[in-house]
Amino acid sequence: MSSAFSVAGLADLPPGPELAATLGRVDPSQLAGEQRVILLRAEARLRAHQEARYLSALVEVSRAVPGSTRRLTQGPEWAPGEVAAALTLTALAADRELHLAEMTVVQLPLVHTAMWTGEVDRARAFVFADLLEDLTPAQRGVICTAVVPIAGALTTGQLRARLERLVKEVDPAWAERRYQRALRERRVVGYLAADGTVTITAIGLPAGEAAAACERLHSLARRIQRAGHPGGIDPLKADLLLGLIDGSLHHLHDSEIIALFLGRARTDALDDAAPLNDPAAPSDTEPGAGTADEPEPPAADPADPADPADRADRADRADRADRADQGGQAERPGGGRTTRTGVEIRVGLATLLGLDDRCGEIPGLGPVLPEVARRLVADQRHAAQWRFAVTDTEGHLIFAGATRRRPSGALPRRGASQGGVVELHVSAQVLGQLAAAPAGVWAPVVADIAAQYTGRHRILARLDASAGARFAGAALARHIEVRDRTCSFPGCRGSSYTADKDHTNAHANGGLTTRCNIGPLCKRHHRYKSLGWWRLRQPSPGEFCWTSPLGRLYRTRGDPINPPSTPPCPRPPSPHAVPDQPQRQSGPTLSHPPPAPAPAAVSRAYNDDPPPF
Secondary structure: OOHHHHHHOHHHOOOOHHHHHHHHOOOHHHOOHHHHHHHHHHHHHHHHHHHHHHHHHHHHHHHEEOOEEEEOOOOOOOHHHHHHHHHOOOHHHHHHHHHHHHHHHHHOHHHHHHHHOOOOOHHHHHHHHHHHOOOOHHHHHHHHHHHHHHHOOOOHHHHHHHHHHHHHHHOHHHHHHHHHHHHHOOEEEEEEOOOOOEEEEEEOOOHHHHHHHHHHHHHHHHHHHHOOOOOOHHHHHHHHHHHHHOOOOOOOOHHHHHHHHHHHHHHHHHHHHOOOOOOOOOOOOOOOOOOOOOOOOOOOOOOOOOOHHHHHHHHHHHHHHHHHOOOOOOEOOOOOEOOEEOOEEEEEHHHHOOOOOOOEEEOOOEEEOHHHHHHHHHHOOOOOEEEEEEEOOOOOEEEEEEEOOOOOOOOOOOOOEEOOEEEEEEEHHHHHHHHHOOOHHHHHHHHHHHHHHHOHHHHHHHHOOOOOOOOOOHHHHHHHHHHHOEOOOOOOOOEOOOOEEEEOOOHHHOOOOOOOOEEEEOHHHHHHHHOOOOEEEEEEOOEEEEEOOOOOEEEEEOOOOOOOOOOOOOOOOOOOOOOOOOOOOOOOOEOOOOOOOOOOOOOOOOOOOOOOO
16 A cells, blocks of 8 residues: 555544554655645554553453453442553552543543544543533533534633633632632641742632732833843742742832832942952942942932832833723822722623623633623723623624723722723624613623724724824734734634734735734744745635645634534532531641642542632
8 A cells, every 4th residue: 555545544534443453554754744734644543543442451350340241330449559560650650540430431421532532632521521521511511512523623721711711610609609619728838949939839729819919020020120120020020920929029109119129230330340359349348339239329310310219110100001991900109009000801791781691801820700791890890901802603892992991980999000901802703682672790801892893884983094004003903913922823812912913914015904814923923934944824804724844724713702602500508518617727827838739539529619608
């Protein structure tokens, strides 16, 4: 059999003995580039099939009866030891292998079947097992029915994000109880790493406040960097966190913190530039010399553009201009904030109206419970920028815009935040229903979105009005960011908000600055395209066709803004509710690393979580 003939039929062969035999007769060195990709995909299907057989064999060993062909209904306690000895594994590794096998083969039969047919590999099966472990069999069935058919087309990161949302939405009441239980057990631990540094970890924090804290650190570090600090953004955030929690910065306003960091950087630069054993350098005993622990800061020169105070002032002005797009940021005269930093929250309009209990999303963190999303929207009612996205039935963008309307009544809230972004999602069908019926306090918001949607053709045409411009304007860039969500390269989850707004057909070659010729590319994949390794087309707005260096064609489209939901499947009340666990004993913050979660027992009893009240 020739290699060309063998490869031509590989794509149609199901995994199994025939595919294995065919692959065994193929010589990769005799194949052209694209044929090697076909070979690789066939090998991946066969490997997934073999992994399914391997997991089945693990379960059969755990069910075996000594000296008999009979089969136990559940694994005995000695089974992990048998597996560990047979495969030369540690006890922990054997436990993990058996747990994955039990979850996949017994608890998630649809996943195991997809592995058997080569559509889902071990890495994806692990994501299913990890996230669906705490659900009931009925809930697992609902989610697997919806996701397994498309799992092979998702990266593990995309699959995890999809499942995390559905796990919360399939049983909102249980998800809320689990969230509240984790909040009650929140804690901070610190431990010494092997390199001598210390890691501080906060566990069980409320999603909104934690996102605001991260945004506050990032915003302040970015302002310090923009003022002229030479350090990287991550070390700056680490130094800020340490200073804010050890008390050395908590009494300072933002502008004072910026000036302090710039002064330290300037002093460090002078120290690094001073030659060792310089006879002209002052000694510790000379008058006016600073001590080794407290070097004397350089005098501030208002005329010096490198002066920390001047840089801090310019950074404040630049940051206030940036925050104007985010709805403003109230500060005390000295620069300190009076309220919490706002964050970006994405949530369905129907969820805010109480018509469903779908999750919201904090970009960079992931899905959050509907009550968390509602509180964040209420906290950011006034100062945040409010955007909206009207979607089709599959959750993809039809029209995006901004609204200045707010709910007419007072939203219940615990506090207020300055800045941030609220992005409302609604399908065109639901928007029509809401516009035709009273929407209560949300009527002004619904009416404004409906009016803009009615005139969408005129508004969308304006996005393409500057087709000859070198760069996309703010409105067009925002439309692209909302439409595509991520970098357009296959499987890339880089944010469209930080990606380059690239001309699919280069501007230098006559490419227009329009919706059908602009797409988001992260730095890495922009380079792939710029160097000619990959070729890109955009046959219609938001649909991308990538041709690989080996000639393979890959089609991509942004993740759904408003992904389809699964039917709710609340678990029945448990007759044996587990009592609340005692509160964790207080102890020193500096301790050992948090222990890795132990694998659950193979025969796991199912009990409902305790109610939070």
